Amino acid sequence: xxxxxxxxxxxxxxxxxxxxxxxxxxxxxxxxxxxxxxxxxxxxxxxxxxxxxxxxxxxxxxxxxxxxxxxxxxxxxxxxxxxxxxxxx
Ligand SMILES: [Zn+2]
Numbered sequence: 001x002x003x004x005x006x007x008x009x010x011x012x013x014x015x016x017x018x019x020x021x022x023x024x025x026x027x028x029x030x031x032x033x034x035x036x037x038x039x040x041x042x043x044x045x046x047x048x049x050x051x052x053x054x055x056x057x058x059x060x061x062x063x064x065x066x067x068x069x070x071x072x073x074x075x076x077x078x079x080x081x082x083x084x085x086x087x088x089x
Pocket of ligand 1: 078080
């Protein structure tokens with residue numbers, strides 16, 4: 001069994017931090033904390049943090065597993081839709 005060639009030639013160069021999950025989680029937490037007690041939906045989080053909707057959804061769900069945030073159906077502060085949105089407790 002052979003491993004696929006997943007390593008890029010720049011794998012040791014860690015100068016760029018674009019798109020790292022830690023940054024996304026931190027950015028999301030800061031964003032939602034800054035509008036507390038209002039909530040943002042996944043789409044608006046994605047636009048604001050510059051990630052895909054799927055990435056924003058994952059980050060929001062994992063953030064809401066902790067004590068600091070919660071997800072429920074409510075009005076999004078930005079787009080006004082009533083959807084599952086994340087807010088700070
Ligand atoms: Zn929204």
